[in-house]
Amino acid sequence: MTRNNLLLLALFVVLAFVPQIFTDGYVRHLFIIAFIYAIIASNWNLSLGHCGIFNFGHMTFFGIGVYTAAILTKTAGVNPWLAIPACAVTAAISAVIMAAPVARLKGIYVVLVTFAVNQLMVQLVLSQADLTGGAKGLVRLPFLTIGDYSFIRDYKLGYYYLALILLALSTAFLILVAGSPFGKSLKAVRDAEDYATARGISVARTRISVLVLSAIFTGIAGGFYTVYLRVASPEVFGFGTMSLVLSMVLIGGINSVLGPVIAALALTFASEAMAGIGGFEDARYIVIAVAMILVLRLAPGGLIQILERLAPTGQKPATPTRSPA
Amino acid sequence: MNDTILEVVDASKHFAGLKAVNGVSFGVTRGEILGIAGPNGSGKSTLFNLITGVPFGPTSGEIRFQGQRIDRWPAHRIARAGLARTFQKDAEFPDLTADETLLICGTYNGQLGRVAARTRSDEVLGLVGFADTRRGIPSRNLSVYEKKQLMIASGLMSRPAVLMLDEPASGLTKPEIENLDRLLVAVNASGVTVLLIEHVLSLLLSISQRLIVLNQGSVLAEGNPAEVVRNEAVITAYLGGRKQ
Numbered sequence A: 001m002t003r004n005n006l007l008l009l010a011l012f013v014v015l016a017f018v019p020q021i022f023t024d025g026y027v028r029h030l031f032i033i034a035f036i037y038a039i040i041a042s043n044w045n046l047s048l049g050h051c052g053i054f055n056f057g058h059m060t061f062f063g064i065g066v067y068t069a070a071i072l073t074k075t076a077g078v079n080p081w082l083a084i085p086a087c088a089v090t091a092a093i094s095a096v097i098m099a100a101p102v103a104r105l106k107g108i109y110v111v112l113v114t115f116a117v118n119q120l121m122v123q124l125v126l127s128q129a130d131l132t133g134g135a136k137g138l139v140r141l142p143f144l145t146i147g148d149y150s151f152i153r154d155y156k157l158g159y160y161y162l163a164l165i166l167l168a169l170s171t172a173f174l175i176l177v178a179g180s181p182f183g184k185s186l187k188a189v190r191d192a193e194d195y196a197t198a199r200g201i202s203v204a205r206t207r208i209s210v211l212v213l214s215a216i217f218t219g220i221a222g223g224f225y226t227v228y229l230r231v232a233s234p235e236v237f238g239f240g241t242m243s244l245v246l247s248m249v250l251i252g253g254i255n256s257v258l259g260p261v262i263a264a265l266a267l268t269f270a271s272e273a274m275a276g277i278g279g280f281e282d283a284r285y286i287v288i289a290v291a292m293i294l295v296l297r298l299a300p301g302g303l304i305q306i307l308e309r310l311a312p313t314g315q316k317p318a319t320p321t322r323s324p325a
Numbered sequence B: 001m002n003d004t005i006l007e008v009v010d011a012s013k014h015f016a017g018l019k020a021v022n023g024v025s026f027g028v029t030r031g032e033i034l035g036i037a038g039p040n041g042s043g044k045s046t047l048f049n050l051i052t053g054v055p056f057g058p059t060s061g062e063i064r065f066q067g068q069r070i071d072r073w074p075a076h077r078i079a080r081a082g083l084a085r086t087f088q089k090d091a092e093f094p095d096l097t098a099d100e101t102l103l104i105c106g107t108y109n110g111q112l113g114r115v116a117a118r119t120r121s122d123e124v125l126g127l128v129g130f131a132d133t134r135r136g137i138p139s140r141n142l143s144v145y146e147k148k149q150l151m152i153a154s155g156l157m158s159r160p161a162v163l164m165l166d167e168p169a170s171g172l173t174k175p176e177i178e179n180l181d182r183l184l185v186a187v188n189a190s191g192v193t194v195l196l197i198e199h200v201l202s203l204l205l206s207i208s209q210r211l212i213v214l215n216q217g218s219v220l221a222e223g224n225p226a227e228v229v230r231n232e233a234v235i236t237a238y239l240g241g242r243k244q
């Protein structure tokens, strides 16, 4: 087990005890949101960081999850417990559709196409108001329950643990993927496309696969998010959420699994704390942007790199500049 | 039994008017070491590109490999079929260690499982003389020679039928070139057909059994290496090429 994985394990153990310390619903709510952001950011990092795909449509997968769960539970009357995993399927399918053009494009064109797909989804949601509720969205979705027990009780205790379990599953999944030959091939394709091709790796297939894999837990996170908040609105595709999550990826460190998870937790609370300061509601985004630029300038490997510098071990780190988790 | 393993038939690659490779035809005999020489810009690397499809195939013409037409195949499929090439410029997967590099090459090119890939890695690293102590270091931190060793080793992971090397000796010291010389002979002795582009003529002359000289995208001379280098046209092309 690597040191980063041990760190992660320790983090999850601590998080498992958080509800015993913070018994009010508000702090727990912040953690739940942070866990959701952590899932989105770390999965986005799989395509953006590990494979170097400038995918600006990652929030599409999240939004697909949101609307899949909302429509299934509200309109079709499907049990939320079934609707949430169904989001993995719909998000993965949307990833295949988005990947088809992206697989063979390069650089700025990937940005344009993926961004366009995201905008297309907004238009689709707005135009299909009968199904999606249009700009108003879908509200009052059914509660998540087990038997007679509603998850809204006990100050969101049930939601907290479900979110934590989803984050743990997603993280385990990402560590498994990153450690596999496929995970290594992502970095090969990112850094030396021709060399990788000359060694039997299909660049197109790798890109499609990584987009699909990164969509799975992102879709599930979307499904959980909408079931938790009991609303679905087109804002989830918006630029604001996207730039916040992107800063989590970049500040966390694009080459690791752990980095974006930690950055998501830190930024969610930092952003919330700043919102509490009068007149700072909008300025906080500037602060986050400045933090992002500083981290990128001072430690391009992200927070995870700074952490590694602070806690040197006897063993030399695998990479001097960037380190895989 | 047909012992022409690779056949290039009237192959061309044109870049907007520039005929980088122009109507080149030749066959490669199974088991031989074929040297390819020619002045700078004569189309040697482009020839390798269009044979392997990395990053492009020929504009026109045919490439046949073990009896199959491969010139319209996707490049990764050509590699999997058994044509392994190296690159003239340093190429490495900077974040991956030698072990990781060989693991993915074994997985995707050789369809090897982890255990089989590990066994094969030991073999190919031993063959190229890559130090065991350097296996866990990210490739970005390897020396030029080590990167070249790894690039050749990674090509050998899948037991290719043909190994194509693009100026492997450039940037190497004399003893390193001698090692390379021995390595290529050993690889060839194990049954691998070798295509070798090289500027260092001594290496070409010492190990190739046949030599092709390209000039301005076309085959200028072909045959016994010692005879080819005495060819008037070849001498002129080389001297003329340098003066330009």
Ligand SMILES: Nc1ncnc2c1ncn2[C@@H]1O[C@H](COP(=O)(O)OP(=O)(O)OP(=O)(O)O)[C@@H](O)[C@H]1O
Pocket (backbone or CB within 6 Å): B015, B018, B020, B038, B039, B040, B041, B042, B043, B044, B045, B046, B047, B088
């Ligand atoms: N991708 C490309 N686009 C445009 N022109 C190219 C491209 N690749 C090669 N050329 C041109 O094709 C010609 C042949 O180049 P090539 O690299 O094949 O020569 P070479 O024989 O390998 O030379 P060297 O000995 O310098 O490596 C050159 O004039 C080169 O500028």
Ligand SMILES: [Mg+2]
Pocket (backbone or CB within 6 Å): B044, B045, B046, B088, B166
């Ligand atoms: Mg060349």
